[in-house]
Amino acid sequence: MRRRPGIAGLQNAAATRDQFRLVGENVAKVRTDVMKEQLATFRSQLEEFARKHKSDIRKNPIFRQQFHEMCAKVGVDPLASNKGVWAELLGIGDFYYELGVQIVDICIATRSHNGGLIDLLDLRKLLCQKRKATLESLSEDDCLRAISKLKILGSGFEVISVGRRKLVRSVPTELNKDHSGILGLAQAEGYVTVEQVEKEFSWSTGRAIDALETLLKEGLAMIDDGHRDGKRRYWFPCVTVSSDTTATEAKS
C-alpha cells in the first residue's frame, strides 16, 4: 500500500490501530476467561479433594508424603504460606506449624541435657508423647519438613547425619568433620575415650583431645572419670539410647 499523506491518511492509520487493539483485547479476554474457568475447576476439584482427604492428610503419614510429592511435581509448596489457597483448603500448613512449635519446645526443654543436639528418633518419641499419638502417626518425613520450615527462624535448626542416625541441632554450633566423626563413633557405646578416637581415625593425641574439648565446651559431651580402668570417658547424651532420660527432662 502506498503511503498517502494528509489528514485522512493519519485517521486511517489510527482506525487500523484501534481495530487491532480491539481484536487483541478480545483475544486476551477470552484467554483470561478460559484461565479463570480452569482455575475455578482446579479450585473446586481441590476443594473436593480436600473434603475427601482432609482427615487422611492429617492422620496418615504415608498419604502426607505422597501429597507432598504430588505438590512438588506441580511446582507448588503448600507450606510456603499459611494464607495460600492450599493451606486454607487443606489446613496442612497448620499441621506443620503446630509440629514446628512443638519441636522448638522439646529442643529447648532438653537442651540442658543434650547440649542442643537430639536424636531424630528421640525427638519423634517425645513429640508423640506430647501429642498423645502413636509413633506411626508421625513420620520422620513430617519432622524433617517441619524442621526445614524452622530454618526461617535463623536459630540454627538443622538436621545433620551422623553415622546411621539423624540428629536435630537447635543451637548454632559449628560441628566440623572431626566432631561428627566422634559422634558417629560414640553411637556404639554412648561414649568414647581419647585412645579410641586416636585409634579409629589415626589422629594425634592433640587432635583428639582438641575435638573432644570443643564438644565438652559446647555442652554436647560429659566427662566420666569413674571407670575402674581410670581412663576418662566422654559421654554424649544426644547419641545415648536413653529415651526415658530425655522424656523425664522434657516433662520437668
Added chain:
Amino acid sequence: MQRLGDFRLPPFFSYPPYFTLQPVRETREKQVQLWKDLILDYCRSQRVHTISLEEDFPLFSNPKIERSLSHEAKEVFLAALVSEGRAEWMDKGHKKCLILWLRIQDWANFILNFVKDNGLEVMTIEEIRSGIDTRGTELEGIDRGVLMRALRQLEQKGKAAIFKGTSADDEGVKFSV
C-alpha cells in the same frame, strides 16, 4: 527404672557422667540441680535428716553402673543446698550435713497445721520427736535443733510458748491455735 527400697531413682542416676563433677559451667549447673532435687526428694521420702560425708550413703553410689561420688562432688552438691537454705553444715569440717527438706519456716507452719488438725495443745519436745501422735508423720525423728528453731519462730509470732521442765526431757510447748 532403678529403685532404692521404695524410692524411684531418676534416670540420670544410671548415667555414669553424672557421678563425675562436670568442668563446663552450664553442664555443671544442670548436674548440681539434678543432684540437689534428688537429695531432697530422697531424704524427704526416707525421712533422712542428716547426711554424713564420711559414711556410706545409699544415694551417693550406684553399684549397678559401678560409679560413686567423690568426696569433692558430695561436698559441692550439699554446699549448693546449704547456699539455698535447704541444708546446714553441722560442723566446721563439713563432715555432717543437716538436710532441711522443709525450711525452718515451713517446718513451723507444718507443726502448727499438725497440732490444729489433731486438736493438740500441749506437747513435750520428746513427744513431738518420738511420741504416738507424730508416728509415721514427717515430724517423727525430726532433728532437735531444727524443731527448737521452728518452735521459737512460732513463739515469736505468739503462736506457741516454750516452757522448761525440771530437766531437758521435760521441755514442752503450748500452742495457741
